[in-house]
Amino acid sequence: MVEPLQGTISIGRQCQLLGMARSSYYYRARAQSEQNVLYMHRMDELYTQYPFLGSRRMAQWLRREGHAVGRERIQRLMRQMGLEAIYPRRNLSQRHRQHRIFPYLLRGLTIERPDQVWCTDITYLRLCRGFLFLTVVLDWFSRYVLSWQLSNTLQSRFCVRALEEALKGAQPQIFNTDQGSQFTGSEFTTVLRQAGVGISMDGRGRYLDNIFVERFWRTLKYEDIYLREYTTAKEASEEIARYVDFYNHLRPHQALGYRTPAEVHGIGAQPTSPPIQIQLSGTCVPVFAKDKIYFKK
Numbered sequence: 001m002v003e004p005l006q007g008t009i010s011i012g013r014q015c016q017l018l019g020m021a022r023s024s025y026y027y028r029a030r031a032q033s034e035q036n037v038l039y040m041h042r043m044d045e046l047y048t049q050y051p052f053l054g055s056r057r058m059a060q061w062l063r064r065e066g067h068a069v070g071r072e073r074i075q076r077l078m079r080q081m082g083l084e085a086i087y088p089r090r091n092l093s094q095r096h097r098q099h100r101i102f103p104y105l106l107r108g109l110t111i112e113r114p115d116q117v118w119c120t121d122i123t124y125l126r127l128c129r130g131f132l133f134l135t136v137v138l139d140w141f142s143r144y145v146l147s148w149q150l151s152n153t154l155q156s157r158f159c160v161r162a163l164e165e166a167l168k169g170a171q172p173q174i175f176n177t178d179q180g181s182q183f184t185g186s187e188f189t190t191v192l193r194q195a196g197v198g199i200s201m202d203g204r205g206r207y208l209d210n211i212f213v214e215r216f217w218r219t220l221k222y223e224d225i226y227l228r229e230y231t232t233a234k235e236a237s238e239e240i241a242r243y244v245d246f247y248n249h250l251r252p253h254q255a256l257g258y259r260t261p262a263e264v265h266g267i268g269a270q271p272t273s274p275p276i277q278i279q280l281s282g283t284c285v286p287v288f289a290k291d292k293i294y295f296k297k
Contacts, residue, residue: 040077043083044081059071082133114265117172118140119137121177135158135159136162145247150240156183160187163175
């Protein structure tokens, strides 16, 4: 994004236009120790199974398993992984104080068709000797995965790429996110505003609004990631492309009347995996369905 050889605009001004701190451009992440990666892998397993675990109970759990680890270290690693215990409380996500927070638009809304509401989230993705971050754009009604991207950092650009890829095939009425800095930044919200999409952000007491993406993370990890133990980013890309095709087109969901997300979404063609890269996405075609999903006020 920032071009260091740009002669007419300084690096500081380019960072300002992109809504990022100049220090972020010069920052170089320090590699995690093998011990920290071990802790992070185990914390990912525990969080997937028990998403209500906060740093205090996570540290206690690891100590009971024989790990000499303090709560402060667990807090730091959870922040780096983007993990927060799921329960109603103040400050539901780590947002940027200078970013605009949009109002919550789903209160009392009946979700009754595909491409009415989309949502997104980020999860930690384990490798044998490291980790990546995965984001998806999901249709709320059909649970169809519209696009996804991988990144080795939590910078917002890979979330923007996933959004741009999803918008190539369809356009929702509302896009709902939490208040994480990746989604409140101007780069992400500008894409939505330019597409004419209503922007909704979870507020206080809305901790269950991300439940469909959380269920997808759990399904993906239990049915693929934990079984295969990805070794490299390339292998992770290939396997996630394969699994998303399986999830969208072949895996029936009890909540969908044992239909697949593709059937509910109206996708008739067979799945086609995108070219293998570190950043991959898939798109879909919008149609309507008769079923309805109701959400309480």
